[in-house]
Amino acid sequence: MSNIRFKALQDVLSRTIPEVKPPSSKISDYFGANVFDKKKMKEYLSTEAYQGIINSIEKGEPIPRDLAEQIAAAMKSWALGKGATHYTHWFQPLTGTTAEKHDAFFEPTADGGAIERFSGDALAQQEPDASSFPSGGIRNTFEARGYTAWDPSSPAFLMARTLCIPTVFVSYTGEALDYKVPLLKALSVLDKAAVDVCHYFDKGIEKVNASLGIEQEYFLVDIALFNARPDLYLTGRTLFGHISAKNQQLEDHYFGSIPGRVYAYMQDMEAEALLLGIPLKTRHNEVAPSQFECAPIYEEINLAIDHNQLLMDVMDRVARRHNFKVLLHEKPYAGINGSGKHNNWSLITNTGKNLLSPGKTPKNNLMFLTFFVNTIKAVYEHADLLRASISSVNNDHRLGANEAPPAIISIFLGSQLNDVLDEIETSRISKKIKEDNLLWQGIPKIPQILPDNTDRNRTSPFAFTGNKFELRAVGSSANSASPMTVLNLIVADQLKKFKYDVDKLIKKGEKKDLALLMVIKRYIKESKNIRFEGNGYSDAWEKEAEARGLANIKTTPKALDAMLSEKTDILFAETGIFTPREAHARHEILLDAFYKKLQIEARVIGELVLNVIIPAAIAYQSKLIENVKGLKDLGLSSDTYAAQLDIITKISEHVNFIKTNVEQMVNERKKANVIEDLRQRAIDYDEKVKSFFQPIRYHVDKLEQLVDDTLWPLPKFRELLFIK
Structure with missing residues (x-):
């Protein structure tokens, strides 16, 4: 087993099962404790403000700014009481993950002191950089402005020491740049x-x-x-x-x-x-x-x-x-x-x-x-x-x-x-x-x-x-x-x-x-x-x-x-x-993500094959060659080391196939990279670049079966799949 794999497995086997103690033996005692839900709204809000947010949730009515100030103050009071120091608009850009930018409640005062402040405006709207998220051409780098806006139908929650406020994300010109806006419309x-x-x-x-x-x-x-x-x-x-x-x-x-x-x-x-x-x-x-x-x-x-x-x-x-x-x-x-x-x-x-x-x-x-x-x-x-x-x-x-x-x-x-x-x-x-x-x-x-x-x-x-x-x-x-x-x-x-x-x-x-x-x-x-x-x-x-x-x-x-x-x-x-512009933008974003993920996989295949797999195979082949030379020098017949010769030959065949196909894959990747039409570039990555993945894998997996286990550099499926 290679040193990397041995150390990794040694690390795994040295671990003990951590003791986990839930906050209470009854889930009902702590369920939703970190959520500013209706029960907590009733406790912290005036009747008018509470009804305003309920009308927004159930009837889609807008929340007046004066009520937003009350709600923001209540959220801040609740969050500070739970140990929060920051707040963030939590949204779902078209990266497929979530996003957040944290701001402190803290603000300095004129007399050199500080206060915790959170306004209705800060609750209702913020301005993350829209050009740095996928936009399908809706936003250019020099057109950075985008807005996150509070979604009252999804309650705020506390993650660690940060108040998270679920929001939508739109461009300066009003187009949806997230998953939530079209969902709410639908x-x-x-x-x-x-x-x-x-x-x-x-x-x-x-x-x-x-x-x-x-x-x-x-x-x-x-x-x-x-x-x-x-x-x-x-x-x-x-x-x-x-x-x-x-x-x-x-x-x-x-x-x-x-x-x-x-x-x-x-x-x-x-x-x-x-x-x-x-x-x-x-x-x-x-x-x-x-x-x-x-x-x-x-x-x-x-x-x-x-x-x-x-x-x-x-x-x-x-x-x-x-x-x-x-x-x-x-x-x-x-x-x-x-x-x-x-x-x-x-x-x-x-x-x-x-x-x-x-x-x-x-x-x-x-x-x-x-x-x-x-x-x-x-x-x-x-x-x-x-x-x-x-x-x-x-x-x-x-x-x-x-x-x-x-x-x-x-x-x-x-x-x-x-x-x-x-x-x-x-x-x-x-x-x-x-x-x-x-x-x-x-x-x-x-x-x-x-x-x-x-x-x-x-x-x-x-x-x-x-x-x-x-x-x-x-x-x-x-x-x-x-x-x-x-x-x-x-x-x-x-x-x-x-x-x-x-x-x-x-x-x-x-x-x-x-x-x-x-x-x-x-x-x-x-x-x-x-x-x-x-x-x-x-x-x-x-x-x-x-x-x-x-x-x-x-x-x-x-x-x-x-x-x-x-x-x-x-x-x-x-x-x-x-809108037609939004539909085309999403189509472009999805195609872009598709080919880039294949591009990353192709690059990883190339790097692993040339820097890790082939050197390991050649190292084992060299040991076999030294073994064959030694047996030959002793005057033993070729029948004695026929198995070694067979493995040496097979390793060469697999290595040659892998190297040749990686080079061809790289060439196809370079051709695909210069295709201007995004759809065709994605298709070429799918049909031409990706077509090399499985043949290369087949021969790498054959090498895994041939090479000495102590020299194989990557943890094997039998190690990955069964938790120790």
Whole structure:
């Protein structure tokens, strides 16, 4: 074993399990303690100020500046009481991570003293440099001004000794430069469209919120081993490494006993998350070795996404305290499962009704059918845009490689609901409304669908799971705001079209319920091709999907074309989510990030191969050559050292292949770098530069099997995957 690997493993094995003591034995005692939530607002604010912020959260009303001063003073008082010294606007730029700039509450006074000050203006708005974040050309270097503006619907929280205020981020000219602005717009459009449709059934419904529960998968690796792998450190994934003899094939890790060190980490991480109001509920081992999952209780979607972004930060910070590194890359290790971020989405009314949960009465079932079928129709109509929203260089390893889920967007319903929709599609509508409102000839009323009445399909990108849809295709490192913006937007657009179609029939004299059913029946038929109950990994499904007219776009640069299609242009224009300039900017930002990440991986491959891998292989080859010379000098026959000669030859073959292909890869990279069209540059990186990655890896992994273990410089999969 090489000195680097030996020292790294020695460091790992010398560690003990840290003792973790939660703030209290009862989670309810400390949940949300570091959040300026409604309970604390009531305590610190006047009745007028409290009602102002509640109206802003629930009705979207602007907060007057005089009330903002009161709220700022209350926030400051609470934060100082918790030991805070600074405040920051916490936002989500298009880097995919979060951003913050800390300012002290401290201000000097004229008499040489100091006070703690925090104004309503400082709460409401700040000015970070917009030119230094991805803007897709919206902001130039000499046009630095951008604004962060307070989002009252997501409560402020305390991180260490800093008051963090969730905000949106826009350019000086008003364009969105973050993930939150379009999400909030989409949620507003959805709310109005859903309420309008709800009024067919219940005039008392005044608001519809999208609900989201995000399951977060991740890997843990010992920090010492992580630091000894430059590829893992710089790219988030292993670019080389032969698969371990034992990996996940026995499926013994899944839901198994949680290792002691990991359990201590989970306790610590969960305690920090719960203090921040992140309602973590579930933890368990995932399928692959050293892969785990945590999941919260459902929340309003804007808050759920903020909490997930915050959670990823908490996970990483706490992991370092436990000498771990959290790997959120979608595919950190070849040959075993990657990680996703399953987004469980539903619609909840202000009266507490889940619109995707059937009831026991025909009226409630008709309401359920309306939102259920419209969601299916929305995904069918805009499957390409939904596919684009989950695209990234990391996620391509999952979506294009027959891993959960595939690149083909399809919807799984389960046999019971699938049969119901088939029956509705083929049945005759009674023109005469019966007293019990059962309008379908030959169809019994839809039974209440309980969660365990619907099977689960791990291969489906978009599956109905009892009272919600689960978008399984989101990558583990992604900001869920992107796919959730698209999902809420396309459902809102479809609901508006549904209302238009229904109202049109009512104006022609059809009864309301009959009009609803007629449109539902048409939508079921029109969207049928996207429903698929089988194995999404199979070759047969790829052929069947093609025959159905479903797209199978396996790589990001081409998937992103959907962002600029004519259909998408109309969708964005009619809903006001993105201006053409904003849509083009985001398209450019995503392409830019795609090719740059591949560029980094290509550079790391070149450096590791030339500076680490080949020297190690040659060093071992030289030892074998000296051995052969010694045996030959003793007068032994060539049969005696035939094995050594064979290994020497194989090492030369692998080294020559690797060096030649790295040189060719570098040449392709240089060619791609000078392509002016960003889309074509990204495609060339994907199809030409990346095409060398796997062949080079294959031969490096063969060398790993040949070279003396004491000389191999990189920690191996068997060391990385199994936590000591």
